[in-house]
Every structure is written in C-alpha cells, then in structure tokens.
Amino acid sequence: MTVNDIDVATHRVALSFEDGVTRFVTCREDQTVADASYRQRINIPLDCRDGACGTCKAFCESGRYDGGTYIDDALSQDEADRGFVLPCSMRPRSDLVLQVASTSEVAKTRATTYAGTLVGLERLSRTTVEIAVEIPNRGELAFLPGQYVNIAVPGTDVSRSYSFSNAPHEERLTFLVKLTPGGAMSTYLDERAAVGDALSFTGPNGSFFLRETDRPVLLLAGGTGLAPVLSMVRTLSAASSERHAHLVYGVSTDEDLVALDQIERAAAGLANLTWDHCVADPDSTAANKGYVTSLFGPEHLHDGDVAIYLCGPPPMVEAVRTHVSQGGVEPTGFYYEKFALAAPAADAGSTAGAPESSEPDRPNPPEPEPDPEELLPAPGARAIAGQTILPAADTLPWAGPRPAADDGGSARRIVKQVVFGPSEVSAGPTDDGYQIGEEHPDVQSSDAVFEARQALELGALELTIGRLGSQQLAGYRLLAESTLPYVRGDRFLDAQAYTEANAAFHDYLFAQTRNAHLLQAYQALGVKGRMEEALRTATWCHPRCATDHVEIVEAFEAGDRDRARRLIADHAERSKLTMRRAMAGTSRSTRPAHVSPGRFDDTLVVVTGAAQGIGAQVARRIGAEGGLLVLADRSELVAEVADELRADGHEALAVTCDLETWQGAEELTRR
Secondary structure: OOHHHOOOOEEEEEEEEOOOOEEEEEEEOOOOHHHHHHHOOOOOOOOOOOOOOOOOOEEEEEOOEEOOOOOOOOOOHHHHHOOEEOOOOOEEOOOEEEEEOOOHHHHOOOOEEEEEEEEEEEEOOOOEEEEEEEOOOHHHOOOOOOOEEEEEOOOOOOEEEEEOOOOOOOOOEEEEEEOOOOOHHHHHHHHOOOOOOEEEEEEEEOOOOOOOOOOOEEEEEEHHHHHHHHHHHHHHHHOOOOOOEEEEEEEOOHHHOOOHHHHHHHHOOOOOEEEEEEEOOOOOOOOOEOOHHHHOOHHHHHHHOOEEEEEEOHHHHHHHHHHHHHOOOOOOEEEEEEOOOOOOHHHHHHOOOOOOOOOOOOOOOOOOOOOOOOOOOOOOOOEEOOEEOOOOOOOOOOOOOOOOOOOOOHHHEEOOEEOOOOEEEEEEEOOOOOEEEEEEOOHHHHOHHHHHHHHHHHHHHHHHOOOOOHHHHHHHHHHHHOOHHHEEOOEEOOHHHHHHHHHHHHHHHHHHOOOHHHHHHHHHOOHHHHHHHHOOOOOEOOOOHHHHHHHHHHHHHHOOHHHHHHHHHHHHHHHHHHHHHHHHHHHHHHOOOOOOOOOOOOOEEEEEOOOOHHHHHHHHHHHHOOOEEEEEEOOOOHHHHHHHHHHOOOOEEEEEOOOOOHHHHHHHHHO
C-alpha cells in the first residue's frame, strides 16, 4: 500500500500578510500548514517546527483545525482560546484564513544592496576602465566566479551590470568597464568620477559561474567579457587547481586589448593552463588576427569531455556554438553569458540595467540570394479520389513559450535516432540585459542533468552556508524531513509524492541564495519532470536518497562546508543510480521477450484493453513485429502506451472508448 492509497482531504489556506498581500496554499489534513507552505515555496516565519518556540504564531480568522501539540511557552491557553495558532503544529479540517505576523517579503527572497566606496579608477586603454570598490561589510558578500552585480550610476536613476573580475576570496572588488559614447556609466567615469565617491550595487546575480569538477575547461572571453573569466582563472589559481584549461581572449581592436598582465599573473600558478589572445582588426599589430574560434582545436575539446565557458556578445556565442558543432563535438557542458551594448544616456530610461559592454564585431552574414525557382502548386495534390484530404492553410511560426526542458530525449528522436541538437537551458534575456544559459547532452546517455544540478548546488552552497538564520534552517530541515515518509529502506512507498517533496527541498536552497537566476537555471534543467517520467512505476531507490537530505541540512546547521559539499556530490551519484535503475526497469518491463520480426508487416491490428497489462504487452509485441496498431481502452492511459510505441518507431493510434457500448464501438470505427 502506498502513502496515497487512502484518500486524504485537502483544504485551501489563505495566508494574509501584514502588508495586505494574501497567498494561498493547498494543505492536506495530515499535513501541518507550515509543511504545506514550505512545499509550495511560501516561507512563513518558522524556527522550531514542533510547537516549541512560537515564532510562527498566527491568528486564525476562520475555519476549523486541529491545533496539534505544543508547549505553553509557545502558545498559551488564553491565546489559543482567542484564535491564535501555530502553523508548524496545526492541521486543517476545513478551509482556513490565517493572519501572518510578518510581511509578504518573508515568502520570497531578493538580492541584497551594498554600499561602498570607489577606491580605484584606472584607464587601461582609451576604451576600457577598471574600477575598484570596497565595502565595509565585505564578509557578508558571497559570490561565485563569473557572477555580476547591478551598479547604480551616481547622479542618475539608472544602473549598469558588470561582472566581478576579482576572485571571491579577494577583499577588493574589481570590474572592467567598456567606455561607450553617451553611456550613463561611461559619462560618469569620463567626467565626474573620483576616488572616494560613494557607489552602491545590488547582487550578486547570474547563473554563469565556474562549476567545481575536475573536467577540463575551455574559457572564451570577448572584450570586457574577460572580467568573469579573469575571476574564474584567479579562483583556479587560488585553489592551485590541476584542471586542464585553455583560455582564449578576443577583442575588436588593439585599443580594446587590456589586462594581459593580469592574465599572465593569474595563469602563472596554473601548470595546466594555456592561453592566447587575438584581435579581429586585420590592421592589428597582434600576432593573432581573427576570432577566438581560430585559437582552439580538438586538443582543447577533449572529445567532448570538456566544459566550455563563454562570455561575449550574441554573435560570438553563436559563432562558437556553430564552430564546435561543425567539429562533431558535443561538450559535456556549454555555459554562456550574452550581453549587448547599452543605449546612450538619452535613452537610458528605457534600457536601465543593460550592461555597457562591447565585444569583437562579427561581419554581418551576406544577404541570401533570391531563389530563381518558383514553387508551383500541383492541381489535385491535396485530394484523393477527387475528395480534398489536406486543405490549404497558412502556417504561421510558433509564437508560444518554449518548454523549459525536453521529455528525456524522445522529442528529439525519430526512430530512435537523434535528429535535433542537445537540450539548451536558458533563462532568456534578464532585466539587466544579460542572457545566461547552458547546454548539456541527453541525460539518458550522460547523466548530465544531475551533474548540472550538483554543480549548481555546490555554487548555491558557497553563497549560503554560514549565512542562513535559524528560521531558514528550520524551513530547510522541514523540507528535508518531508521526503522521509515516502521511502522505506531501498523501496519507494510513493515515488510520485517523493518526487514532489524532493523538488521542494532542492528548490529551497536556490531560493535562499537571493539569486533568481540560479533558481531559474535549476528549474530549467527539468529535473522534476525527468524524475516524474522515470520513477512513475519505480519501486527501488538508493536507501540513502531521502536521508541524504537530512544529513545535508545537518551539515548546514553545523556550518561544515566540506561535509555539505561531499554530501551534495554523493547525493547526486545516488540520484543518478536510482534513475538508471528506474529507466532500465521500465525498459525491461515493457520490452517483448520474444519477437518474430516482420510477422505483422503492413497489417492493421486493433488491440482492445491496451492501456495496461496483457493488452499493452500484446500491443508492444505486435508493434515490434511490424503491425500498424489501433489501441482501444476505456482508460486515457492508452494514449501513453501509444506515445511509447511511436517513440520506438512504431505506428500506433490511441482511441479512448468503451467497447461495451454501441457509442464506443462507433467511436472506434470512426477513428
């Protein structure tokens, strides 16, 4: 029996905050309101989780509930009689309205604003300035190599986005700024800036950062896109990393070529780092004239076992992507950050937040030659036996949203052969002008999605460990413990419920980074969807998958960075093993044991009761033997069997109908 075999009533709980905002959650009768809230990403005040402190105390305006168990110090009898409750202990018995003694900001996170002083102002060339900033609370700022902040331009109401060029451990914060005529930040730096000026910035932002693995890296920088790459190299140097790395830095003109001495110093301590630079201008005095794609080859791509990090303008990103693809290489990870030139100050109001950067120009592609051939319609081509079957229709390009993740690979295959490229994870253009994304091979062949989750979580760990308060840790523990009831030993009691609780647990850490880009990057991986698909009929799981969650929280509570890192890495491996077993089990359970190839070639076969059991297995065997299938069943699950068969290259039509009725039989014959 699974946890969900017995239906449990659910109720709607309205959480009314002090600032007038009301949020709604759905809560089962066997759940506490706090548990339901955290699972649905609404982080109400919480500390003890078991009715011992009173931090979550709220007032119930209406509804019936079981108040649960708590101590008098947390909620007195008089308070309980007046309608006060503890969401960490109470369970609903009807719809509820609760007044929460806090603002709605507790239910979400936002980036922090830091105030500092401009302590360095150096013109590296006619087109580029390096600025340095110090803040008094430097210990509170944690960032990852590759991330950026939005710096408020003094004397204006706009901000501009710049990546850190220093490593996270360095006290002084440095940034590279490309000067553009009329730009808000450029005008400030050219005309008004002076050491000692007050500067403020918000962040850190972005999911473009160096992932911590031993895999070789290829670092590509265009123009002031060098800043985040410098931060990465300095981080590798500080760690005395032995990773094999190759860096290529490209600019448009000799005037844009800066910080070569900084690269040299950062690279000096890295025995396995090689680097080079190029200038696009054919009149340059540089040894290498051209683009970054000319300075890396197969020896830097390691047959695909490489992570590529690229920061530059959109044309550069696309040129590198095309170059690598044409070389027949599918890198394990392709991480990029695109940015464009900010508008002049006159237009700043409409482009606030766009980064002021300029990268190597790419020649515009030639206009396509007009096609001299005219496509002539063939009369009667849309008809069979004089009856129009395919009426003419105007087909417009798809303008709807693109799915965040594919369905595990089947949507990109025809007859099991990959036709479309690897999945791309992109947060799209952000409000501050950056577009950040990453690409990975098919998860079924590389486990890349779980490796990507691990890399993102290790980054989130660096931003949060030692910085979470007691309430945040209590919420984290609540979500960790909520995964335990669905696993016993090495068996799922309810794989679907585990998947839901697991997703809420992993989401929470990213939410605590106060970096929306990191949370979006994790969610865009589609881990939950992949788990739902693979674990739908799974029974086995690694016995530590759920307990890992609790141990990770314990490491956070103890401030033990090394243990937390080790647990996150181990948990990723155990998750991959669970998924592999589930996918292998699904394949074994559905694959016909005995097949006579060609026995049903070009034969139309109707299979009834095809949604499950014997009917589904009969359909799979006939499909494997060449039959053209019509699958009929009262259950809508028959459509999933048809989808499975089509994904394997068989022809199958699903019809949901009841063949015990005349109408059902008529529906089948009509289809």
